[in-house]
Amino acid sequence: MSARRHDGVWPWIFMTPILVPLAIFFLWPLLRTLYYSFTTWSFFGEVRWTGLDNYERLLSDPDFTLALGNTAIYTLIVMLNVPIAVYLAALMNRPGLRLRALYRALYFLPVVTMPVAVAIVWRMLYSGDFGLINAFLGLFGIQGPYWLSTPGVSLVAVAIVGIWLSLGFNIIVFSAGLNGIPPELYEAAAIDGATPWRQFRSITLPLLTPTLFFVTVLTLIGGFQVFDLIFVMLGTGPNAERSQTLVYFFYSEGFLHNDKGYATAIGIVIIALIALLTALQFRLQRRWVHYA
Amino acid sequence: MNRHLAAAAAAVAFCLVLSGCAADNAPAEKKGPVGIDYVIWDANALKPYKEIIAAFAKQRPDITVNIQALPWEQYWTKLQTQASSKSLPDVFWVNEPNAALYAANGALEPITSLPAENFPRGLIDSYTSGGKLYASPREIGTMGVWYNKRLFDKAGVAHPRKGWTQADFLDAARTISKKLDVFGAAAAPWTGQETYYNTIYQSGGEVVSADKRRSGYDRPETIAGIKLWVDLAKEGVSPSVQQITDTPVPQYFTSGKLAMMWSGPWNVNTLKDAKLAGDFAVAPMPKGSSGLVTTVQGGADAVSAQSEHKEAAQAFQAFLGSKTAQELFGAAGLGIPAFNGSSGSFTAAFPQWDLTFFAEQAANAAPYPASISAEAWNKLENEYLTKAWRGELSVEEACKQLAAAMNDVLAAEPK
Amino acid sequence: MRKHLGAHLVLLGGGLIMVSPFVYQVLATFMTNDQITSVPPTLWPTEWDLGAYAAVFAQIPFLRQLLNTVVITVLTTVATLVLCALGGYAFARMRFYAKGPLFALVLTMLMVPGTLLLIPQYQTVQSFGWLDSFAGIVVPGLVNAFGIFMMRQFFLGLPRELEEAARLDGANPGQVFWHVMLPLARPGLSALAILTVMASWSSLLWPLVVVNSQDMMPLSVGLASFTGEHGTQFPSMLAASLMAMLPIVILFLVMQRRVIEGIAFSGLK
Numbered sequence: 012m013s014a015r016r017h018d019g020v021w022p023w024i025f026m027t028p029i030l031v032p033l034a035i036f037f038l039w040p041l042l043r044t045l046y047y048s049f050t051t052w053s054f055f056g057e058v059r060w061t062g063l064d065n066y067e068r069l070l071s072d073p074d075f076t077l078a079l080g081n082t083a084i085y086t087l088i089v090m091l092n093v094p095i096a097v098y099l100a101a102l103m104n105r106p107g108l109r110l111r112a113l114y115r116a117l118y119f120l121p122v123v124t125m126p127v128a129v130a131i132v133w134r135m136l137y138s139g140d141f142g143l144i145n146a147f148l149g150l151f152g153i154q155g156p157y158w159l160s161t162p163g164v165s166l167v168a169v170a171i172v173g174i175w176l177s178l179g180f181n182i183i184v185f186s187a188g189l190n191g192i193p194p195e196l197y198e199a200a201a202i203d204g205a206t207p208w209r210q211f212r213s214i215t216l217p218l219l220t221p222t223l224f225f226v227t228v229l230t231l232i233g234g235f236q237v238f239d240l241i242f243v244m245l246g247t248g249p250n251a252e253r254s255q256t257l258v259y260f261f262y263s264e265g266f267l268h269n270d271k272g273y274a275t276a277i278g279i280v281i282i283a284l285i286a287l288l289t290a291l292q293f294r295l296q297r298r299w300v301h302y303a
Numbered sequence: 304m305n306r307h308l309a310a311a312a313a314a315v316a317f318c319l320v321l322s323g324c325a326a327d328n329a330p331a332e333k334k335g336p337v338g339i340d341y342v343i344w345d346a347n348a349l350k351p352y353k354e355i356i357a358a359f360a361k362q363r364p365d366i367t368v369n370i371q372a373l374p375w376e377q378y379w380t381k382l383q384t385q386a387s388s389k390s391l392p393d394v395f396w397v398n399e400p401n402a403a404l405y406a407a408n409g410a411l412e413p414i415t416s417l418p419a420e421n422f423p424r425g426l427i428d429s430y431t432s433g434g435k436l437y438a439s440p441r442e443i444g445t446m447g448v449w450y451n452k453r454l455f456d457k458a459g460v461a462h463p464r465k466g467w468t469q470a471d472f473l474d475a476a477r478t479i480s481k482k483l484d485v486f487g488a489a490a491a492p493w494t495g496q497e498t499y500y501n502t503i504y505q506s507g508g509e510v511v512s513a514d515k516r517r518s519g520y521d522r523p524e525t526i527a528g529i530k531l532w533v534d535l536a537k538e539g540v541s542p543s544v545q546q547i548t549d550t551p552v553p554q555y556f557t558s559g560k561l562a563m564m565w566s567g568p569w570n571v572n573t574l575k576d577a578k579l580a581g582d583f584a585v586a587p588m589p590k591g592s593s594g595l596v597t598t599v600q601g602g603a604d605a606v607s608a609q610s611e612h613k614e615a616a617q618a619f620q621a622f623l624g625s626k627t628a629q630e631l632f633g634a635a636g637l638g639i640p641a642f643n644g645s646s647g648s649f650t651a652a653f654p655q656w657d658l659t660f661f662a663e664q665a666a667n668a669a670p671y672p673a674s675i676s677a678e679a680w681n682k683l684e685n686e687y688l689t690k691a692w693r694g695e696l697s698v699e700e701a702c703k704q705l706a707a708a709m710n711d712v713l714a715a716e717p718k
Numbered sequence: 719m720r721k722h723l724g725a726h727l728v729l730l731g732g733g734l735i736m737v738s739p740f741v742y743q744v745l746a747t748f749m750t751n752d753q754i755t756s757v758p759p760t761l762w763p764t765e766w767d768l769g770a771y772a773a774v775f776a777q778i779p780f781l782r783q784l785l786n787t788v789v790i791t792v793l794t795t796v797a798t799l800v801l802c803a804l805g806g807y808a809f810a811r812m813r814f815y816a817k818g819p820l821f822a823l824v825l826t827m828l829m830v831p832g833t834l835l836l837i838p839q840y841q842t843v844q845s846f847g848w849l850d851s852f853a854g855i856v857v858p859g860l861v862n863a864f865g866i867f868m869m870r871q872f873f874l875g876l877p878r879e880l881e882e883a884a885r886l887d888g889a890n891p892g893q894v895f896w897h898v899m900l901p902l903a904r905p906g907l908s909a910l911a912i913l914t915v916m917a918s919w920s921s922l923l924w925p926l927v928v929v930n931s932q933d934m935m936p937l938s939v940g941l942a943s944f945t946g947e948h949g950t951q952f953p954s955m956l957a958a959s960l961m962a963m964l965p966i967v968i969l970f971l972v973m974q975r976r977v978i979e980g981i982a983f984s985g986l987k
Contacts, residue, residue: 017813017814017815018812018813018814018891021812021890021891021892022808022812022813022814022817023814024892025804025805025807025808025812025895026804026805026808026814026820028800028801028804029801029804029805029861029866030820032857032858032860032861033823033824033827033861035842036839036842036857036858036860036861037827037830037835037861038823039838039842040835040838040839040842041826041830041835041838043838044834044835044838053408054383054384054386054387054837055386055387055408055409055410056387056388056389099728099729099732102725102728102729103725103729105722105725107722108722108725108726109722110726110729112971112974113733114729114730114733115974116967116970116971116974117733117734117736117737118732118733118736119970119974120736120737120740120967121736121739122916123916123919123920123963123966123967123970124740124959124963125920125938125941125959125962125963126920126922127941127942127944127945127955127959128743128955128956128959128960129739131950131952131955131956132739132742132743132746132956133739134549135742135759136739136742137549138549138550138759139545139546139549140546140549140550140758141549141550141757141758141759142549143738143742157545157546157548157549159548159549160544160545160548160549161545175736175739178736179736183974187909225871229828229864232828232829236831236832238831238833247493247685248493248548249491249492249493249544249545249548249685249689249692249693250548251682251685252682252685252686253686258831258833261831261833261834262833263682265833266379266380266383266833267678267679267682268676268678268679269383269404269676269678271387271837275834278830278831278834281829281831281834282826282829282830282831282834285829286826286829289825289829340930340931344946344947345946345947346777346778346943346944346946347777347946349777349932369930369931370932371929371930371931371932372932372943373926373943374926374939374942374943374944374945375945375946375947376942376945377922377923377926377927377942380833380836380923380927381926381927383837384836384837384840384927385840385927387837387840387841388837388840388841388844390844390849392930550757553755554755554756554757555757557752557755557756558755558756558757560757567948569948570948573751576750576751576752577752578752
């Protein structure tokens with residue numbers, strides 16, 4: 012190992028092509044957004060400095076509390092994605108399993124669909140009177156709810172679509188992680204007479220924790236940013252207001268109420284919340300993530 | 304090292320390609336022919352508008368019009384972004400609340416030369432603020448009652464006809480729904496324009512006062528106009544809020560599961576292709592206690608105050624408001640043109656139905672209720688009226704709370 | 719087959735649930751709008767109507783917009799690969815001033831909701847004169863935080879010994895990267911490539927806001943225009959989205975092994 016603390020000019024040759032566009036198209040817009048969050052600003056350009064007003068208003072706005080709660084619930088449900096994906100990936104990854112490519116493709120299809128088509132098809136599936144889902148539940152004598160218009164249920168319904176959309180992506184990330192585990196470990200364990208469940212617990216799971224961490228971080232960020240899906244699934248229905256999430260709240264204040272200053276304050280708070288949770292995850296990872 | 308040079312050269316070349324693409328699309332210079340941008344929200348209208356633009360090019364060969372259709376869902380998001388950096392398209396479609404908003408912020412160029420007497424009073428009023436007209440009306444959206452003749456006959460109920468009343472309508476809806484296994488009529492909190500806005504004005508109420516300072520929802524007449532629909536839903540004559548969320552009203556109607564659908568002329572294009580098209584007919588709105596039977600709404604064409612080619616944009620706007628352009632619009636079946644006396648171009652395209660009343664109703668229709676913050680209070684309507692529809696609140700209570708919330712929003716509007 | 723019967727049952731059952739919405743989507747493209755909106759709904763097309771596919775070609779310049787999408791996707795993907803390889807390597811292996819804060823800045827990009835920066839980014843692009851151009855669509859998205867993060871993890875997972883050896887032979891960091899590390903990074907780059915292709919293929923709001931003419935629109939924007947103010951033409955919308963998906967599905971089938979190996983290599987620490 013060399014003792015130099017810095018690598019001289021080389022890192023900057025590598026970093027400049029990134030830092031220049033980053034500064035122009037991300038950092039500068041972000042700083043301006045930060046500034047706008049301390050102002051009253053409609054989109055016609057007149058900006059008036061109002062200090063912390065937007066943030067104070069946010070703290071006492073019941074819509075913010077509602078959106079925060081909905082976002083938390085949605086994110087928690089979508090997190091179910093992680094164990095389901097691990098389980099399915101582990102099944103797919105069994106040595107000697109045939110049709111693996113087919114299975115991967117089946118689970119991956121939703122990842123590449125156009126969001127508008129997703130909404131059309133799922134709204135039909137969820138129909139209370141005529142939907143396939145309730146028809147299926149009916150076979151077992153269960154009376155399904157009006158999925159998209161029953162308070163409490165509609166958020167779950169959207170979260171199910173959220174899981175459906177991203178499951179394939181996570182399965183592929185996990186499959187990759189599983190491929191990285193040396194097969195000798197399993198062979199040795201089998202010789203010692205470990206059951207498949209025991210092998211999963213003491214070999215697969217620990218060695219998969221770095222991947223689990225990565226996926227958990229990304230899923231949480233994705234959950235906190237949910238907007239499009241809520242918008243297309245519940246847009247005009249009776250539950251649009253009750254089910255609004257943080258980014259939906261931001262959009263509606265900024266683009267429907269034309270209160271861009273307040274909306275940017277909401278946006279800054281969303282970033283701060285996600286940053287906080289991500290930092291927390293990075294701290295906690297030392298307790299449960301095993302790096303080889 | 305050569306390879307690094309090559310990589311750097313490639314990077315430079317890449318940037319050049321990108322900026323080269325930009326240069327190709329830079330706006331045309333002022334000398335010579337002028338290019339203006341025209342933005343609309345209906346991709347179905349692209350083809351007919353090519354004709355209208357061609358007709359305009361004959362008058363003004365020095366102007367080229369570049370038309371773009373945006374999806375309705377993202378239309379206003381994009382326009383707000385453009386407005387924030389003073390790059391609005393030269394000419395664009397507006398509706399009532401957004402015209403008010405953009406005009407109040409000085410983003411629209413007032414119209415000085417449009418003969419207002421050529422258009423229905425209600426539409427001109429909607430697009431006038433501070434005594435100035437800000438957009439040229441394009442189409443007339445009054446409501447009518449689409450009905451299923453076969454269901455009426457089967458239940459032995461007389462067909463709706465000109466001059467019928469709110470009471471006749473309610474009777475018909477209840478009788479048919481009782482006798483046959485279908486719904487009589489349908490409304491939900493988010494179908495105001497088609498349904499309860501009309502009954503509110505029929506009953507002598509209002510949604511928002513003419514000076515846009517007060518909500519009309521706490522007035523007893525307004526409450527009556529909503530209550531009749533909530534009652535229909537309670538009795539099962541109308542599908543519930545939940546059912547309409549899953550299955551929009553037109554789907555019930557085209558499938559023969561709904562006797563009457565209150566809606567605008569824009570349905571003709573879907574209805575004419577339906578399998579049951581032969582069963583459908585349309586009648587004027589029923590009368591209530593006031594003289595008004597419906598609201599008149601309609602998109603319009605506005606010129607950006609930021610336009611660099613204002614003269615050309617205004618010339619195109621004036622052409623869009625001319626009889627020639629309006630009749631081309633109507634003949635394409637896009638909607639009923641706003642120009643007085645040109646609605647025949649539209650109605651003639653659908654000889655199977657008598658659509659003439661849509662334009663006639665515009666003469667005694669209330670201007671469509673809108674204000675700068677309409678997007679915000681439309682959400683409130685949805686939120687509070689849903690509580691009434693679901694029976695969580697009485698109609699009176701829901702409307703009172705709605706009025707209070709809406710007054711707060713209106714008070715925050717710049718006046 | 720018999721050995722893994724249980725696994726096959728679960729995977730097949732789950733897989734059928736995953737694709738059933740597509741089966742319906744495919745069937746629905748052959749229905750008339752009238753049939754799709756019928757109450758109660760039907761599952762099987764009664765007439766096998768091809769009108770939806772014809773309507774797609776009639777209403778939007780499908781091939782032109784497909785070409786735009788391809789151009790945008792290729793430009794974005796090539797640039798992303800170059801930048802993410804450089805940045806990922808620098809963050810993984812090089813030492814420089816403010817490295818930690820700069821990496822935190824890159825991670826912050828992941829956390830910003832898309833529409834938040836819409837207006838300031840638009841103003842920046844406008845000041846460059848890039849409205850209605852491929853540059854305006856592509857350049858603001860070039861720095862891909864996910865990609866830099868992923869490539870950093872990837873390079874962290876590669877053994878250091880190879881670099882050390884090359885350095886002892888007198889190679890400078892640029893040569894080490896170019897001759898030694900980049901070839902090893904191929905699986906990671908292919909994974910990033912397919913993920914970037916997918917994201918850029920379907921991106922909607924940004925291109926919609928930047929593009930000012932029908933002929934510059936990518937397919938994702940053209941498709942969205944099938945939703946109108948008074949309802950959507952369902953069959954055409956579904957048919958168009960199916961046609962737009964097809965190239966990506968094929969690409970995935972071809973690339974899937976590489977994608978998975980690529981992610982495996984990184985160890986994702």
